[in-house]
Amino acid sequence: MSDRETGGMPVTDEELSLPKATVAKMITELLPNDVTCAKETRDLVIECCVEFIHLISSEANEICEQESKKTIAPEHIIAALNHLGFQSFTAEVEDVLKDHKQQQKDREKKVSKLEQSGLTEEELLRKQEELFAASRAKFQSAQQ
Template structure:
């Protein structure tokens, strides 16, 4: 049972939502400056989004199970969009996925190991480590004698 499930099974729809501030920001960015959105309208949009996510997730899960997989992959989402008649989203989703993969790859390339960051050779680092161990042993022994 997941941490979101209740004692009788999966969470109810009341437990699932999207961040209201984020949705409100997205709505305001899409609307012309002189148009506002009522709270009830924002709440309805959130409910529609949650339902859409449920629909796509359920279909992707079925596709995943049919392929005997245990993890829903991006390709399962794209296939689910096609099966449910949301073909118009397919290209945009593929573009977002491609951008995401490039961003992850770029972030991995940016990460530099602590060894590389030190600017020291392996031998120099080993000498520093040995000196730290010796100092620690010396400190420990002096505390034991006291």
């Protein structure tokens, strides 16, 4: 993290971490149902993940600087993975990047449901009131 991201205060390695609950959930989802994970093991996994992120980030930063760039791009991360011997990760990272870019495009193209419906706001409001009335009637008949 840069000083700007931390309010000007330098961040020590001890302060860097990942959300324990999120990591615990991921570990639980990956393990068989009959296997549990000790707290110390979860903490070790977190430390390993932080170290991995630090390693990749540092390498990507060096690549970025060699290219006289000021912003680390996804391509720098992929190059860092390759330089550090993690070629087996690059295909999945590239797939995730492709999916992310597609989601960004889809978000930009997305029109609101109001625009999609082709109905005026008044017509949509009338339909909503009709649905509420039908729901109330159904609920009241179920209560009797």
